[in-house]
Amino acid sequence: MxxxxxxxxxxxxxxxxxxxxxxxxxxxxxxxxxxxxxxxxxxxxxxxxxxxxxxxxxxxxxxxxxxxxxxxxxxxxxxxxxxxxxxxxxxxxxxxxxxxxxxxxxxxxxxxxxxxxxxxxxxxxxxxxxxxxxxxxxxxxxxxxxxxxxxxxxKVSDVDVDRVIQEQQANNTDPFAQELNLAQILIVVPEKANGEEAAALFVKAQRVLQRARDGEDFNKLVQEFSAADRNNGGQIGLRRGDRLPPSFVTATQNLKVGEVSEVVRTGAGFHILKLVERKAPTRLVQTVVQTRARHILLRNSPQLSQAQAIARLADARQQIVSGKTDFASMARKMSQDSSAEQGGDLGWASPGMFVPEFEEAMNRLQDEGAISPPVVSRFGVHLIQLVDKRRVELSPQQIRESVRAQLRQSxxxxxxxxxxxxxxxxxxxxxxxxxx
Missing domain, CATH: 1.10.4030.10 (Porin chaperone SurA, peptide-binding domain)
Structure with missing residues (x-):
């Protein structure tokens, strides 16, 4: 601080x-x-x-x-x-x-x-x-x-950075940096299943989960119920947490080896996960969440006040949300940024790449396709759409620079x-x- x-x-x-x-x-x-x-x-x-x-x-x-x-x-x-x-x-x-x-x-x-x-x-x-x-x-x-x-x-020396990296590696409890081997039972939910059908499949998954927790052999349950790979007892294999679905990591981060998670819902269906093995990272691993977004920018000018820009973008947002047009088409039509030709696509961005007021509004968007209200920055007024998010690993040099920045701040x-x-x-x- x-x-x-x-x-x-x-x-x-x-x-x-x-x-x-x-x-x-x-x-x-x-x-x-x-x-x-x-x-x-x-x-x-x-x-x-x-x-x-x-x-x-x-x-x-x-x-x-x-x-x-x-x-x-x-x-x-x-x-x-x-x-x-x-x-x-x-x-x-x-x-x-x-x-x-x-x-x-x-x-x-x-x-x-x-x-x-x-x-x-x-x-x-x-x-x-x-x-x-x-x-x-x-x-x-x-x-x-x-x-x-x-x-x-x-001043922060290389020796200072090396010492902190060693300490962080020894104390690293980030579940996304640890290596996990999970076994799973997948109960598929068909893409066109209605709410009643999905609810019935969830009840089925809950019954299977209870049987696993009552001590029934997990491999046997895999062979009987799982729609995923049944080889080797449904084991996914040892993988680092950031290479697994985030919901899998979250559901198993507090489990002990041999324990079974609650039912996890993904686009494929309902998963029951058993923690087979957990290994501490062999080197310091740090990840960041990158965001891909689109935006529409209107710049303030004598012909376009900030209030007018906000009103125009609010109207554009309403048209997109109502389905009258899509974000990319609207960006090509009205955005005054160089990204307009790409439908406003800004590509993958790491934290800190955008000005704070833009980044804060972008980070508040959680669901794919979500659109912000008009956002004012030093460049003008923006409309922002979240395209996707992903977690990526920092390179060794990026980790060193991150640690150096932490030390300078402290x-x-x-x-x-x-x-x-x-x-x-x-x-x-x-x-x-x-x-x-």
């Missing part, structure tokens, strides 16, 4: 329901509570931020610290942020309008609205567009500074805390009391 202080600051980007980034105008009776390298923090600014953080914690269901402790923590974070922003300016880190536009677009997308609606919501909460964009600029600047100063300082908080403490120590900070 990264520093809670940094995460707290970045959370500002997603908070639009509270007066988070009000214009900082002195009110009667306002006064300075701290000075950071000649830049002041006022009592009013601190109060606004304390209220914002308190409301945010309430919305997240977290208990807030005692009022005085909360004020102390918020003030310390504001001092740290101000000192770090000053350092960023000294190093020439600047955020251009395009980066801020993208950040504003992302916040709108996270809240399910377009930028215009976001600004209207902010205005109702007393937040000006300029102060909100200034807040986005500051948070983006801090992120860039942290990348340069903290992330670049974290060391981030300590590195950030030490760096932030150093920046704070080098800053001139004067704390001031309330005027009498």
């Amino acid at each position: 990264k520093s809670s202080v940094r995460a707290w600051a970045l959370a500002c980007l997603l908070t639009v329901a509270t007066p988070a980034l009000l214009a900082q105008q002195a009110l009667p009776g306002d006064y300075i509570v701290a000075v950071v390298n000649s830049e002041p923090i006022t009592f009013q600014e601190l109060n606004i931020e304390v209220r914002r953080v308190s409301q945010q914690l309430t919305q997240q269901g977290q208990a807030a610290p005692a009022p005085e402790e909360l004020r102390r923590l918020v003030l310390e974070r504001m001092i740290n942020d101000k000192a770090q922003l000053q350092l960023a300016r000294e190093q020439g880190i600047r955020m251009d309008a395009t980066a801020i536009d993208r950040a504003e677009q992302n916040v709108a997308s996270q809240n399910g609205v377009d930028v215009l609606a976001l600004r209207q919501k902010l205005a109702k909460d007393g937040v000006t567009v300029q102060s909100f964009r200034d807040g986005l600029r500051d948070q983006l600047t801090l992120s860039r500074l942290h990348e340069r100063e903290v992330e670049s300082s974290i 060391r981030y908080e300590e590195a950030y805390t030490a760096w932030a403490r150093d920046v704070r120590a080098r800053a001139f900070v004067e704390m001031r009391e309330a005027p009498q």
Whole structure:
């Protein structure tokens, strides 16, 4: 986990329901509570931020610290942020309008609205567009500074990677990495079977399962009932978990050798599985789920607003779902992406290949052929259809890079805390009391 202080600051980007980034105008009776390298923090600014953080914690269901402790923590974070922003300016880190536009677009997308609606919501909460964009600029600047100063300082050696790989291999309990030998009894469900016929076959499978659990010879039951290969007692043979149907692995992952699973339903019918053998992996194996999807992209332009694009894609989705057309045909007809000629097909994609807002919406689709509602990203508005998912094995080099990334992440908080403490120590900070 990264520093809670940094995460707290970045959370500002997603908070639009509270007066988070009000214009900082002195009110009667306002006064300075701290000075950071000649830049002041006022009592009013601190109060606004304390209220914002308190409301945010309430919305997240977290208990807030005692009022005085909360004020102390918020003030310390504001001092740290101000000192770090000053350092960023000294190093020439600047955020251009395009980066801020993208950040504003992302916040709108996270809240399910377009930028215009976001600004209207902010205005109702007393937040000006300029102060909100200034807040986005500051948070983006801090992120860039942290990348340069903290992330670049974290070193992970090949020895560190080798040690973790050895530990992970010794403790690997991932059922998809283990080698399994399963014996099965398959009771076929005909493709055109109706609900009543399928239910009768399920009852039959349950009876066979009970006989197996009562101690009847599994091989005998295979010969009597199974429509699959009956040789060698219906054994599939020793295979790694990721090369078996996922439902088989899930159904047997908690079984001991010799035990029998619950009835498993697949497209072929009902399966009863017996765990014959389980072997730990002989080398570290990591797998990822790849996704194949189609999409339709409409780009924002003076001729097509975001709201209009959302409406057009919502209509397209309705036509596809109702069966009036198919996704590929609609993509060829209206998508403004280079994938349009391929019916919007994006090919197989590993995690992290798409921008987060697109990938999150794609990952929420579970069933083959499922279609998302319109999704806003920095590129425009998308309609996404899930084509298929598969689990693939990472190469040895990919595993090493994955472990290296895990180590860098695990060391981030300590590195950030030490760096932030150093920046704070080098800053001139004067704390001031309330005027009498």
